[in-house]
Amino acid sequence: MLQAETEKKVLLEVQGLKKYFPVKGLGMFGGTQQYVKAVDDVSFTLYEGETFGLVGESGCGKSTTGRTIMRLTEPTEGKAVYRNVDIFGQSGKQLRKTREEIQMVFQDPYSSLNPRKRIGSTLQEPLIVHKLGQRKDHTERVMDIMQKVGLQLDHFYRFPHEFSGGQRQRIGLARALIANPKLIICDEPVSALDVSIQSQIVNLLQRMQKEFNLTYLFIAHDISVVRHISDRIGVMYLGKMVETAPTDNLIGKPLHPYTQALLSAVPMPNPRIKRERITLKGEIPSPLNPPSGCVFHTRCPFVMDKCKTVQPLNKEVGQDHFVACHLYD
Amino acid sequence: MSREKLLEVKNLKTHFNTENGRVTAVDDVSFHVDKGEILGIVGESGCGKSVTSQSILRLFDEKYLVKYEGEVLFKGDIDLLKLSKSEMRHARGNEISMIFQDPLSSLNPVLTIGFQIAEALMLHEKITKEAAFEQAIEMLKLTGIPSPEKRVHDYPHQLSGGMRQRVMIAMSLACKPRLLIADEPTTALDVTIQSQILDLIEDINKRFDMGVIFITHDLGVVAGLCDRVVVMYLGQIVEEADILNLFENPMHPYTKGLIKSIPHMDGDRKEELHVISGTVPSLENVPVGCRFAERCQFADELCQSKMPDLRVVGEGQKVRCWHAEKIAEQEEAPVYVTS
Numbered sequence: 001m002l003q004a005e006t007e008k009k010v011l012l013e014v015q016g017l018k019k020y021f022p023v024k025g026l027g028m029f030g031g032t033q034q035y036v037k038a039v040d041d042v043s044f045t046l047y048e049g050e051t052f053g054l055v056g057e058s059g060c061g062k063s064t065t066g067r068t069i070m071r072l073t074e075p076t077e078g079k080a081v082y083r084n085v086d087i088f089g090q091s092g093k094q095l096r097k098t099r100e101e102i103q104m105v106f107q108d109p110y111s112s113l114n115p116r117k118r119i120g121s122t123l124q125e126p127l128i129v130h131k132l133g134q135r136k137d138h139t140e141r142v143m144d145i146m147q148k149v150g151l152q153l154d155h156f157y158r159f160p161h162e163f164s165g166g167q168r169q170r171i172g173l174a175r176a177l178i179a180n181p182k183l184i185i186c187d188e189p190v191s192a193l194d195v196s197i198q199s200q201i202v203n204l205l206q207r208m209q210k211e212f213n214l215t216y217l218f219i220a221h222d223i224s225v226v227r228h229i230s231d232r233i234g235v236m237y238l239g240k241m242v243e244t245a246p247t248d249n250l251i252g253k254p255l256h257p258y259t260q261a262l263l264s265a266v267p268m269p270n271p272r273i274k275r276e277r278i279t280l281k282g283e284i285p286s287p288l289n290p291p292s293g294c295v296f297h298t299r300c301p302f303v304m305d306k307c308k309t310v311q312p313l314n315k316e317v318g319q320d321h322f323v324a325c326h327l328y329d
Numbered sequence: 330m331s332r333e334k335l336l337e338v339k340n341l342k343t344h345f346n347t348e349n350g351r352v353t354a355v356d357d358v359s360f361h362v363d364k365g366e367i368l369g370i371v372g373e374s375g376c377g378k379s380v381t382s383q384s385i386l387r388l389f390d391e392k393y394l395v396k397y398e399g400e401v402l403f404k405g406d407i408d409l410l411k412l413s414k415s416e417m418r419h420a421r422g423n424e425i426s427m428i429f430q431d432p433l434s435s436l437n438p439v440l441t442i443g444f445q446i447a448e449a450l451m452l453h454e455k456i457t458k459e460a461a462f463e464q465a466i467e468m469l470k471l472t473g474i475p476s477p478e479k480r481v482h483d484y485p486h487q488l489s490g491g492m493r494q495r496v497m498i499a500m501s502l503a504c505k506p507r508l509l510i511a512d513e514p515t516t517a518l519d520v521t522i523q524s525q526i527l528d529l530i531e532d533i534n535k536r537f538d539m540g541v542i543f544i545t546h547d548l549g550v551v552a553g554l555c556d557r558v559v560v561m562y563l564g565q566i567v568e569e570a571d572i573l574n575l576f577e578n579p580m581h582p583y584t585k586g587l588i589k590s591i592p593h594m595d596g597d598r599k600e601e602l603h604v605i606s607g608t609v610p611s612l613e614n615v616p617v618g619c620r621f622a623e624r625c626q627f628a629d630e631l632c633q634s635k636m637p638d639l640r641v642v643g644e645g646q647k648v649r650c651w652h653a654e655k656i657a658e659q660e661e662a663p664v665y666v667t668s
Contacts, residue, residue: 057519057522058519166608194373194546194609195373195546195548195590195591196586196587196604196605198590199591199603200606202592206601221520223520223594224592224593225592227592227594228598228602251594261521262520265520265521265523265524266520267523267527267547267550267553268552268593268594269551269552269576270552270593271552271572271575272573274553279521279524280521282475283491
């Protein structure tokens with residue numbers, strides 16, 4: 001196991017990613033332009049063939065991180081090095097080539113499918129856009145992928161509204177797979193689904209990963225799902241990455257007080273476990289005006305004076321286990 | 330052991346008139362809630378759990394849309410389905426109140442939250458506006474809202490999701506109801522906020538000895554909160570059990586499947602998740618036999634042709650399955666390793 005880890009190949013390296021959204025309307029008398037710091041100096045690495053889970057509560061910037069890597073929104077600062085090339089410096093043809101290799105699966109497959117297009121032609125589109133293969137082979141390629149994700153061949157001529165939520169997510173995955181990507185960014189792919197359908201899609205994602213040697217960036221708020229699918233997990237809070245670690249380390253020995261609270265709040269489907277919940281005071285502060293020092297200090301049960309002024313740095317405290325907290329200085 | 334029954338639903342059926350004819354969203358549902366008990370209703374989307382709860386309060390348009398059958402007995406002898414409009418209006422909010430999934434759409438955006446809580450009080454009790462506001466502040470304090478004296482003058486958009494849900498709870502508690510119906514109250518909230526709200530519901534349940542019907546799709550939430558659980562599938566109850574039996578000795582194949590298909594925090598990550606094949610059939614063409622038959626791995630001819638009744642299989646446990654005992658012998662109940 002250890003040996004395999006040293007041989008891991010880096011596929012994508014995100015360095016110091018920042019995404020600030022300017023807030024419109026300065027008021028009558030001008031003033032300084034304010035920014036919502038949706039993602040603030042986030043770094044992480046994706047290794048080939050692994051799944052990196054990104055968890056956090058709403059507004060923590062996990063989805064923005066995924067969308068910025070795809071350049072669906074432009075980054076403010078930072079680098080995303082994909083196979084030795086910075087995606088943020090690319091444009092035109094190069095960017096299109098990168099986007100062929102990095103695909104995305106969204107939370108709501110219904111709003112990401114064109115309601116007026118038959119599934120077959122929706123699925124063919126990536127092949128046309130990226131000029132993959134011969135036109136006459138397209139149908140066959142689409143049928144092939146449809147079968148792989150568990151759709152029937154007669155679904156080719158149907159419209160999105162004729163499908164259930166689970167099947168639409170299969171279509172969403174098929175659309176991502178068709179261009180033969182290396183990396184798929186899954187943004188809450190199972191959050192909108194019922195439990196019995198959710199497990200079908202999670203299994204399908206894992207099977208496809210094995211078959212096509214895919215790398216996943218798996219963004220979700222449901223920690224038990226993320227734990228199940230991920231090799232490593234990053235925890236975000238208010239635009240910052242507070243802890244990154246291999247899954248079993250993070251779940252078994254969470255170090256950051258936020259991670260500890262988050263894990264203790266996950267409802268366990270076992271009535272005999274009465275968990276000692278670490279209830280956090282208050283709510284997530286506004287990203288428009290984040291707290292000074294450590295962003296978590298307003299809710300942290302272990303807060304020290306230092307936390308209020310000095311921003312903690314991301315330190316490696318164990319094998320591949322990074323945490324940004326003054327408790328571990 | 331026998332506690333006082335607060336609400337008893339007997340053979341409730343809720344029919345909807347749709348363009349494609351009549352659809353029975355709740356089909357012959359019977360259950361009861363005791364005083365001071367938290368009953369969970371679990372099921373996936375479209376199983377009729379929300380329609381059941383809204384039928385109890387008769388929230389649907391009875392003139393055109395909906396037709397009820399059966400009885401909903403409150404405090405033993407009051408049949409809610411037979412009450413007149415004004416009697417029903419008196420019961421709602423006063424005796425039975427409800428909180429919903431999305432607090433923003435159930436709060437009036439142009440009125441302060443203080444007024445909205447006071448309004449409920451002024452409707453049901455003869456008190457002055459000042460006294461009502463006084464009590465509103467009291468209620469907000471009870472639900473753990475910081476500096477309630479200032480917050481009463483806030484509008485819903487000034488509050489976060491968790492705060493709004495607290496306001497909804499404060500409002501529903503204002504008249505000290507005997508029964509609180511909570512329809513997925515934490516689904517839209519983040520986990521850390523969810524745990525705050527669950528603590529709050531548990532606390533008020535104990536403090537006021539209030540009955541609670543908690544509707545959710547999340548088995549994890551059920552495990553930590555409920556005393557007894559009803560599992561619904563396609564408009565019917567398929568299993569009823571107390572909380573320990575539900576997780577340790579589930580009898581219906583659907584219940585078993587649900588429990589197995591959620592990823593456990595201590596489960597084996599290398600293993601694939603359990604899958605219930607297929608999807609829920611449409612209410613417009615429900616199967617003749619057992620409604621779960623086409624997704625059930627144990628289904629045989631009997632299941633396809635004849636619908637099983639909800640029958641008693643043990644202390645406080647009921648199941649709607651022909652072969653529950655046989656299946657239980659064949660496979661072991663899921664085993665939990667407590668970490």
